[in-house]
């Protein structure tokens with residue numbers, strides 16, 4: 001800014017007048033320069049964003065206009081269940097019908113369904129019906145899908161009847177739903193395997209992802225609690241052992257540990273590779289969750305322990321009844337984050353191990369000469385399946401955080 | 410209050426002899442020798458940092474003393490865990506920050522100790538809890554959670570939680586200091602009622618009205634030492650020690 005020179009005074013118009021007088025083309029050019037290309041670095045970002053947007057639009061146009069979804073309907077069984085014995089299909093459906101009402105109950109208790117959720121669910125339901133009906137499938141799967149969805153909403157509505165305010169009714173409902181959720185995994189495994197069902201080495205396809213991730217998360221959580229407590233222990237030997245375990249596991253990526261499942265663990269744990277994979281996923285996850293729980297333990301005010309001791313509770317009971325319930329609650333958000341991350345990581349398994357989860361079976365589908373052109377369809381389909389589950393998990397956890405009143409002590 | 414005649418003959422339920430407490434190089438308690446009789450109400454006064462909290466926390470072993478003896482109802486506080494558990498269920502403590510368990514309902518806050526430590530059946534523990542809530546004046550809050558209560562209500566729940574263990578002695582560490590002025594009275598009223606019912610109480614407080622009106626005896630701490638003690642009348646009107654006079658001139 002220079003000082004105005006005497007005698008050289010100009011009439012200064014209000015800014016909008018100045019703009020309005022200039023031609024539209026000039027204004028558009030100026031806007032573009034100011035907002036999209038103010039500096040070389042910004043220009044690069046803008047161009048990248050443009051390229052990305054173009055790619056997305058192109059993909060969308062392709063999916064809507066040119067894609068051939070027959071590759072999905074023909075390979076439906078391969079993608080979802082792979083080597084699972086086809087005559088045992090009912091076991092898969094019973095598992096779905098078992099889990100859906102529980103997810104509904106979780107939404108009902110901890111998260112009300114907003115308009116956006118309902119839109120999402122309508123889309124997801126439409127997607128499922130499309131899958132169930134399209135091609136040469138019989139009516140049975142459509143009926144199962146419809147029944148499961150109905151059970152989902154039944155679970156949701158029943159739990160909506162429970163009052164939101166804390167109280168006896170709500171505690172009972174919470175404990176029942178929590179217990180049922182905890183038992184869901186063993187129950188599903190029993191349905192799939194018991195009394196002449198499938199063997200673990202027959203698990204494959206999307207169903208394998210849907211089993212491996214919860215096993216990893218549940219196992220990880222169970223291992224993580226003693227690890228976190230142990231790390232905080234005043235006994236050096238205990239705390240050092242736990243610290244060493246946690247840091248060792250977190251020091252290498254999941255891929256590395258999957259190789260351990262393939263080669264090293266074979267001598268330790270007999271049995272199927274999938275069982276060893278389950279162990280590795282649980283161990284891997286436990287190290288991360290243990291750290292989150294430790295954070296929760298440290299966040300707890302010391303007065304809580306003192307109050308528990310002052311009413312006469314010993315160390316173990318103080319931990320079990322006062323400290324851990326609160327620490328776990330504080331660490332729910334990062335634990336769910338870890339769960340979602342593990343869920344997505346299950347897509348790595350076929351890349352390393354001779355196991356065929358959804359991605360592995362997707363490759364098998366594309367390998368058929370007939371469908372060699374349809375790789376985009378198959379991968380988009382797999383991505384959508386992964387995304388749906390991740391979305392539901394993150395949605396429940398967001399709502400759950402709010403209704404558990406985390407952050408409001 | 411009103412117990413003086415009785416307490417003259419009553420047995421001593423708290424006895425400390427030459428108690429010392431060190432935090433590293435810092436001496437927080439210096440040769441504290443005192444005793445409290447059954448049913449007696451003792452108010453502990455002193456400037457900030459004088460060791461009042463440290464002292465009453467030693468009485469239920471939330472802090473371990475480094476020298477001297479502490480005997481509660483005939484049981485010496487030492488490393489013996491059985492003694493510790495016996496003491497903890499005989500001595501109730503109320504904290505400045507309430508320290509209610511936020512994940513438990515009011516009712517469960519109160520029944521936790523009786524059920525898990527005393528192994529009382531659930532029904533019985535809940536009946537007792539409801540009686541205690543009546544006593545502290547908030548039976549309608551039983552199903553709520555601590556975060557839903559006002560500070561004064563929380564502190565009254567905390568008192569009920571301690572009473573549920575049927576202690577012989579109650580320790581209070583500045584029970585009204587975290588409260589808004591309009592809630593202080595409701596807590597003090599509960600404490601006064603408790604005092605009248607014959608509970609033995611050791612109370613750290615800055616409420617001079619409570620000290621004058623309810624205490625049988627006032628103890629004055631400064632720099633970790635028990636400087637002076639006496640009846641409220643003696644203490645407030647005729648203090649002997651210079652440090653006491655200085656303290657009183659600052660707060661009155």
Ligand SMILES: Nc1ncnc2c1ncn2[C@@H]1O[C@H](COP(=O)(O)OP(=O)(O)OP(=O)(O)O)[C@@H](O)[C@H]1O
Pocket residue numbers: 432435437455456457458459460461462463464
């Ligand atoms: N855990 C601890 N570690 C180190 N120093 C401590 C610890 N607890 C207390 N102290 C110190 O001991 C001294 C006495 O503390 P105490 O809390 O007993 O004082 P107080 O009389 O209760 O004071 P206030 O009126 O502020 O509560 C203080 O100087 C304090 O800094």
Ligand SMILES: [Mg+2]
Pocket residue numbers: 461462463582583
């Ligand atoms: Mg204090």
